[in-house]
Amino acid sequence: MNPSHGPARIQDPLKLVARILRKFYSEWLRLTYPFAAIGRKTSIHFTCRIDRMNAHRIKLGSQIRMEKDSSLGISLPPEQEGDPVIIIEDNCVIHWRSQIGAKNLIHIERDVLIAQDVLIVDQNHAYEDIHTPIADQGFTEGGRIRIGQGTFIAHGAAVICSQGELVLGRNCVVAAHSVVTRSAPPYSVLYGNPARIIRQYDLDKQEWVTGPVRAPQTELVP
């Protein structure tokens, strides 16, 4: 069928069911979850997993879109009070199956686009004792993550901060299946496992610098 024909151009009517479910679920979250804040027009798919016991430490902006099977998790005891540990600002999009797990602070600034299967965690499973299973060893101290505004994190990437602070500057691009464990300045393209900066915008010269550029500003554990 020619896609330019009339009915093909309108939204599939069967999608209506999923849209209504999504709408209801977003409203359910807004009414019954004790979020630190939640903005207008934030749309959350009904398969998302959000840690309700810890929802008082999640702060969501306006017009956020969370797609199917994405999750926001917090590994802290639920009775603990304190500042928000997951902050997602306006206009962020979190695509299918992405996972954000926070313990200290994960701050995602405005207009960040997170693609599918992305993992963002600011802590890790502890591994010092060689005798007990890792599942029983709890979590490390962890660090803090800030993802600058306008950044794009591509499919399957992982942003992991074991200690200190990991800052991705504004308008960075993290390539598919990269593993980012160090900070990067603004306007850089990160690629590989472990990620290195392959392209960067030089603000003084007003041009792109390619190739292995200078080392990241902040030295962190790999």
Add this chain to the structure above:
Amino acid sequence: MISPLMPISESTIPELAFNHLARMEDPLGVFPRLTTKFFSLWLKTTYPFHSIGRDVLIHHTVVINRRVAPAISIGSSVMIRKDAWLNTFDIEDVKGPTIVIEDGCLIGAGDVISAKNRIHIERDVIIGKYVLMQDHNHAYEDLASPIKAQGLTSGGRIRIEQGCWIGQGAAIVSNQDELVIGRNSVVASNALVTKSCPPHSVLVGNPARLARQYDPAKGAWVGGNGRSASVSESA
């Protein structure tokens, strides 16, 4: 630089309809729990597994073919999350189960465990999301025919020893012989493992290299680019 108190435009503190219940688990969560429970019971009673233990929780989207269920053995207290796929082939000419998952394992969402010979996951292993484990591969010898039509390689075996942790998106592929991930090892996110590693090691990168390892003779962690062992390892 980070200010948790930074205002987010147009955010509102929600007025909760059921304020006194807000800190409880979401009551809507009872539906997925029930379907998981029912599906686990259904699998346990109607699928001809080689063996299946107690308190097994298998999400209803998990793909297990009933025809090959005699080649799968699942221990007690195993949890298999959403969209995982346990796949085996040719159960006639294989002795014993091809997929063995021992007690207390956690298989994450979207994992693919594809066994032709034997994939053995020992006790208390935790596996992250979207991990691929396969002990065979697509054959690629003939240039003319599509790879789809060329069948599979003979493959090897995989054994994940007890207490390991496999990070999100890792791939463990064995093309020949036995690939053993030693006891209490860690495989980092998005790592590609094709070789065995000794117990108590940390594998990072593509292809995976040994980032850190416990030396029982010295009684200390060695490797890791000269970093001290007290630094917590990333994965």
